[in-house]
Each structure stands twice: as C-alpha cells, then as structure tokens.
Amino acid sequence: MEKEKTKTKYNTLNKNKINEMITTLENYYKDAKCSLDYNCPIELVVALILAAQCTDERVNKIVPLLFKKYKDVYELAKAPIEDIEKIIKPCGFYKNKAANISKTANIIVNNFNGKVPNIMEDLCTLGGIGRKSSNIILQECFNNTVGIAVDTHVTRISRKIGLSNSTTPENIEKDLMSIVPKKYWNKINHIFVYHGRAICIARKPNCDICPIKDICMKNA
Numbered sequence: 001m002e003k004e005k006t007k008t009k010y011n012t013l014n015k016n017k018i019n020e021m022i023t024t025l026e027n028y029y030k031d032a033k034c035s036l037d038y039n040c041p042i043e044l045v046v047a048l049i050l051a052a053q054c055t056d057e058r059v060n061k062i063v064p065l066l067f068k069k070y071k072d073v074y075e076l077a078k079a080p081i082e083d084i085e086k087i088i089k090p091c092g093f094y095k096n097k098a099a100n101i102s103k104t105a106n107i108i109v110n111n112f113n114g115k116v117p118n119i120m121e122d123l124c125t126l127g128g129i130g131r132k133s134s135n136i137i138l139q140e141c142f143n144n145t146v147g148i149a150v151d152t153h154v155t156r157i158s159r160k161i162g163l164s165n166s167t168t169p170e171n172i173e174k175d176l177m178s179i180v181p182k183k184y185w186n187k188i189n190h191i192f193v194y195h196g197r198a199i200c201i202a203r204k205p206n207c208d209i210c211p212i213k214d215i216c217m218k219n220a
C-alpha cells in the first residue's frame with residue numbers, strides 16, 4: 001500500500017517540472033563543481049578511493065602528500081601497502097583504502113599500460129571504484145558522460161524531491177537517466193552535493209529557504 005502511494009507521488013513530476021527544478025538548482029549553485037582536487041586522472045582515482053566516509057577537504061590534503069612521495073602510478077604500484085597506509089591513515093578505513101590504491105595502481109600498470117582507462121567497464125575493474133566513481137572519472141577526465149554519478153546526496157535528494165523512488169544507486173541512476181535530459185547528467189551530482197550540504201541537509205532540510213520548495217514532492 002505504502003509502495004503504491006510513493007509511486008503515485010513519483011509519477012506526478014512531469015518533464016517541465018523536472019526541467020524547472022534542475023535549472024533552478026543549476027542557477028542557484030552556479031559554481032557547483034567536483035570538490036576533489038586533482039592534477040591528472042590517477043590523482044582523481046586515488047581521491048575517489050579515499051573519499052569514502054571521509055570529507056573532501058581531508059582527501060584534498062592527503063592526495064598531494066601521497067603523490068609527493070610516489071610521483072606516478074608506477075611508483076605507487078611498487079609502494080609497500082604499509083607505507084601507503086601511514087600516509088592515508090587520516091582518511092579512515094586506511095587498511096582497506098591502501099589495499100585498493102595498491103590494487104588499482106597495479107591493475108593500471110599491468111592491464112592498461114599505466115594509463116587510467118576511459119571506459120566504464122574497465123574502470124569498474126579497479127579496486128574501490130564502482131559506477132559512481134567511474135562516472136565522475138569519465139566526466140571529469142575524459143569529457144565523456146555515459147551516466148549519472150549517484151552518491152548519498154544524489155540518492156537522498158532524488159528520492160525526496162520526487163525524481164526516483166528506488167533504493168539502490170544503480171536503480172536510482174536508471175530512473176534519473178530515463179527522466180533527466182542528457183545535458184544535465186554531468187551536472188546533477190555536483191548540484192545535488194552542493195544542495196545537500198547547503199540546504200537539503202540530511203538531518204534537517206531547510207525547506208523554508210529552498211529555491212525549489214514549490215516544486216519539491218516532499219512538500220506536495
């Protein structure tokens with residue numbers, strides 16, 4: 001019964017409303033961009049591995065330290081995991097993340113001639129890199145948009161505002177791709193991350209000052 005109610009709500013958002021909602025947020029968060037710093041694709045790959053359960057600010061401090069010691073993916077592939085662990089420890093879950101960084105560097109060296117791959121299927125073979133991170137790498141480093149990066153902000157906000165009633169990132173991405181015009185696919189993640197941090201905060205969304213409060217399905 002509850003499921004049907006949610007579905008009806010979801011279906012009432014039409015294409016015009018979706019466009020209005022996204023363009024309103026796009027104008028509101030004009031400067032929205034990837035908040036992870038990187039100089040080359042391998043730095044972004046490592047930053048995305050470290051970003052799980054960690055703030056972007058902290059990741060942005062640790063990535064330069066790692067690449068100060070290991071100049072490129074070849075040096076990173078040879079680095080003892082314990083040494084990587086010591087550098088990345090402040091990012092949390094450091095054992096797992098160090099193992100994934102080492103595994104990823106070795107896969108890139110051995111399978112992709114030392115270059116970060118530019119195909120979704122190949123990127124998903126790297127350690128600690130799934131569809132969400134692959135979408136970001138493709139968009140940021142290769143100007144290639146094949147999907148929508150669905151993280152916790154995109155998951156929560158898409159469900160709240162009425163763009164999806166799915167629960168898994170994979171299904172939410174499919175829902176979004178079916179209703180959001182492709183020109184917005186590479187912007188949705190950044191816009192929703194900014195919105196999730198500034199106004200549509202997980203514990204206490206600030207609906208009173210929200211630029212899309214009249215369209216958001218939460219208030220329908």
Ligand code: SF4
Binds near residue numbers: 213
């Ligand atoms: S109206 Fe409230 S729930 Fe809807 S997007 Fe804005 S802050 Fe989030």
